[in-house]
Amino acid sequence: MRDVRAQLFDAAERVLLQDGPSALTSRAVTAEAGCAKGVLHKHFADFDDFLAELVLDRIARIEHQSADLRASAGTGTVIDNLTGTLISVFGTVAVSIVSLVTFRDELRARLRQSRPTGVPLLTEVAAMIAEYLSAERELGRITADADVATLAPTLIGAGHMLFADRKGVPPEADAVSKVVTTVVVAVLPR
Missing domain, CATH: 1.10.10.60 (Homeodomain-like)
Structure with a gap:
């Protein structure tokens, strides 16, 4: 192989x-x-070692995606960029990985060795979105007083809820965009 x-x-x-x-x-x-x-x-030493490496591999993919999202600051619209990001992240295996981490004690313990806080994968996605929002704030595309440290996990939580526990068809882009708009509308310049 x-x-x-x-x-x-x-x-x-x-x-x-x-x-x-x-x-x-x-x-x-x-x-x-x-x-x-x-x-x-x-x-791999055992199955939990395999699972930990799987999660870390998927986290590395998020870290690569982060550079692309930061580079999109100043292009398109903030709503569209965030909508695309949530669809890209949660339209994949991320929701299942979060469930896996939540319910496998040994896996969670192994991941805590290198990631002591937060929910692995979701924490990295929140950091990615916070960095993007900070870049948009510096460009004046969101307000100077925007609390990106609160907006990012709010978007992650709302996005996760849209995609979680779905069998079959994921939410439409319009539904994701509506959630993103609701979360960030107050920080968009008028």
Whole structure:
């Protein structure tokens, strides 16, 4: 197998998206990846080690996405940029990963070693949005007194609620935009 870690992570993501966190087992991951169960244990100390590395890999993806969002400051509209970000983040496996972290004590304990506060993944997304909002504030596209430290987690919470516990069709972009508008309208210059 080429790039075994990536194949196993992608397989885990497919299991999470198709069947949810409760279906995520080492057997389900290796079956989805089309490999023997021993392959996972050859590359990871145990299944919780695999899950911790999966979460950290997805966090790294968020950190890459953060640069793109910061670069969008001053372009398009604040509402559209934030709407696109929430759809991009929560339209993927993020909601399932949050559930996984919440319900697996050993996974949460391992992640706490490098991320002692907040909910892993959501904390990084909130930081990404706060950085973006700060850049927009510096450009005058949101008010100078905008409390980005409060706006960012508010957007994350509202976005998570829109996408959480959905089987099938994700919310329409208009529904996400309406939530974003409601949260940030007070800080948009008139």
